[in-house]
Amino acid sequence: MTSRLIMTKKDPRRTDFVPAVANANDDDASSRKFGYHLDGRTTPTYTSDTTHFARPRNGCRALTTVTRTDHTGDRLQVGVIEWPEHILAPTQLVVGTRDVRMSKVSAHTSSERFTAMNGMTYEWQVHDSRPQLVPLRGNSHSTSYVATFVQSQSGFWFRRKHTSSLFIPPEGYDILDDIVVTFIYFAGKWRDKEGDKARSSLSGGIA
Numbered sequence: 001m002t003s004r005l006i007m008t009k010k011d012p013r014r015t016d017f018v019p020a021v022a023n024a025n026d027d028d029a030s031s032r033k034f035g036y037h038l039d040g041r042t043t044p045t046y047t048s049d050t051t052h053f054a055r056p057r058n059g060c061r062a063l064t065t066v067t068r069t070d071h072t073g074d075r076l077q078v079g080v081i082e083w084p085e086h087i088l089a090p091t092q093l094v095v096g097t098r099d100v101r102m103s104k105v106s107a108h109t110s111s112e113r114f115t116a117m118n119g120m121t122y123e124w125q126v127h128d129s130r131p132q133l134v135p136l137r138g139n140s141h142s143t144s145y146v147a148t149f150v151q152s153q154s155g156f157w158f159r160r161k162h163t164s165s166l167f168i169p170p171e172g173y174d175i176l177d178d179i180v181v182t183f184i185y186f187a188g189k190w191r192d193k194e195g196d197k198a199r200s201s202l203s204g205g206i207a
Helices: 029-034 170-206
Strands: 003-007 015-019 045-057 060-069 075-084 092-095 098-100 112-115 121-127 130-137 147-154 161-168
Touching: 060 170, 075 170, 092 170, 098 170, 112 170, 121 170, 130 170, 147 170, 161 170
Parallel strands: none
Antiparallel strands: 003 015, 003 161, 015 045, 045 060, 060 075, 075 092, 092 098, 112 121, 121 130, 130 147, 147 161
C-alpha cells in the first residue's frame, strides 16, 4: 500500500511530513497520526527545520535538520543538510550516520543521483513539474518510481486549498529516511530555481 506524506507548509526545508489517514473510518487516533498499513507497518512523521546564519559558518549559510517521530512517540534526528555559502559548492548531506553524496547528472538537467542505505543508486528527476525518485539498475532507469511529489488543488476561489504530498510505494519503505532527506534537498533546490525563473521572467516583462 502506497504511503502518503502530506507537507504542512510549502517549503520542504521547514515543514512537517504527516502521514495521510490509511483508513478514513479508523477511530484510533494513533492510526490517524502514524498511518498504519495493511502489512502492519507504520509511516512515521518527519519534521524539517532550517536555521539561517547571519554569517556563514565554515562555508555553511544554512543548516537543515530532519527528525523522525515513530508510533511510540520517540523522536530521532535522521538527517542534516548543510547549505553552502557559494552556489557552486557541494551541499553536505548526512542520513543517519552516513555521508550521502548527491551527483548531478548533467549541466542541462536538474536530475541528481545518490546511493541509499541498501547500496542501490537512485535518481531524483523532474517530470511534468513533479519530482520523482527512480531506481537505477546498471546504466538503465527503472520504469517504476519509489517516490513521487504531487501538488494538488481543491475548492474554488478564495476557498481554494493547495496540498503538497510525497507518495511512497512499498518498494521505498526500507529507505524512507533516505527518500525524505534527499527529497528535502532536491525539492529545496528545485523550488529556489523555479522561484528565480519566475522573478527573472517578471523583471524581464517589466523591462
